[in-house]
Amino acid sequence: MADEKLVGDIIEKIKRLYGNEGPFPQIKREVIQEYVMDEAIARVEAIGRMRSSTFTIDRYNRNAYENVIRWIHNDPEMVCMDPRSRETVRGNLKAGLFISGNTGSGKSWLLDIMSVYARICGFRMKIGDRIMSLSWTNKRTDRICDEYSDGNSIMQYKDRKIIGFQDLGSEPVEAMNMGTRLEVMRSILESRSDDDTLVTIISSNMRPCTEKFMNRYGERVDSRIASMCNYIELSGPDRRRTGYLDVVK
Ligand SMILES: Nc1ncnc2c1ncn2[C@@H]1O[C@H](COP(=O)(O)OP(=O)(O)O)[C@@H](O)[C@H]1O
Ligand SMILES: [Mg+2]
Numbered sequence: 643m644a645d646e647k648l649v650g651d652i653i654e655k656i657k658r659l660y661g662n663e664g665p666f667p668q669i670k671r672e673v674i675q676e677y678v679m680d681e682a683i684a685r686v687e688a689i690g691r692m693r694s695s696t697f698t699i700d701r702y703n704r705n706a707y708e709n710v711i712r713w714i715h716n717d718p719e720m721v722c723m724d725p726r727s728r729e730t731v732r733g734n735l736k737a738g739l740f741i742s743g744n745t746g747s748g749k750s751w752l753l754d755i756m757s758v759y760a761r762i763c764g765f766r767m768k769i770g771d772r773i774m775s776l777s778w779t780n781k782r783t784d785r786i787c788d789e790y791s792d793g794n795s796i797m798q799y800k801d802r803k804i805i806g807f808q809d810l811g812s813e814p815v816e817a818m819n820m821g822t823r824l825e826v827m828r829s830i831l832e833s834r835s836d837d838d839t840l841v842t843i844i845s846s847n848m849r850p851c852t853e854k855f856m857n858r859y860g861e862r863v864d865s866r867i868a869s870m871c872n873y874i875e876l877s878g879p880d881r882r883r884t885g886y887l888d889v890v891k
Pocket of ligand 2: 749750751808809845
């Protein structure tokens with residue numbers, strides 16, 4: 643009995659000090675709303691066709707688009723891939739996304755198009771006591787390095803609650819500012835991986851949990867990336883190549 647009172651007292655004190663969310667804020671997603679996958683795909687295709695009349699969701703990218711749709715809708719049916727074992731695993735709806743695939747497989751377009759879809763869906767998420775919309779801006783990693791070299795702070799990329807990094811791995815390993823060399827993306831990802839209230843969305847030609855990825859971004863990032871992000875692979879030939887449309891049909 644005395645123990646219960648003791649625990650009750652301390653919880654009360656903590657709530658008074660930190661608010662109802664407590665000292666360790668977490669991500670909360672909105673309760674799932676009914677949706678029909680085929681209708682969602684039709685909406686995504688309509689957005690894609692605003693960019694190019696040849697935009698298609700086909701057998702190579704359908705799985706990726708569907709699972710990003712599930713992620714946006716907070717649908718527990720979402721699945722992704724374990725980057726180590728390559729097995730299909732249940733998605734973590736509080737983690738971000740890591741879209742991997744060969745050059746031209748459509749990774750950057752997927753992030754661009756799905757960020758528009760997320761924005762029009764208007765879902766919200768709660769991070770600690772802050773309510774924010776589930777939408778994000780995509781930033782190319784080489785541009786972030788240029789910003790650093792131009793003398794700008796990269797703090798916003800470490801702190802922003804939800805952000806998309808396009809083409810991770812295409813940026814120079816180091817950037818220089820006033821004589822200081824910095825592995826800009828490694829530093830940003832290290833910092834974000836320490837905070838599980840941040841949502842990180844990535845497109846990359848690289849595969850995490852490989853020696854190449856670990857050498858580039860360090861052990862700390864490599865070991866945390868699988869829990870930070872839902873890993874999704876895009877397959878298929880280079881969509882930039884002419885004749886691609888003949889290949890898929
Ligand atoms: N779903 C799609 N349907 C048709 N064409 C696409 C699609 N996604 C991408 N593309 C085409 O392929 C090109 C490469 O896509 P992009 O997303 O830049 O590839 P990645 O980032 O994987 O290298 C785009 O410029 C576009 O012309
Ligand atoms: Mg790209």
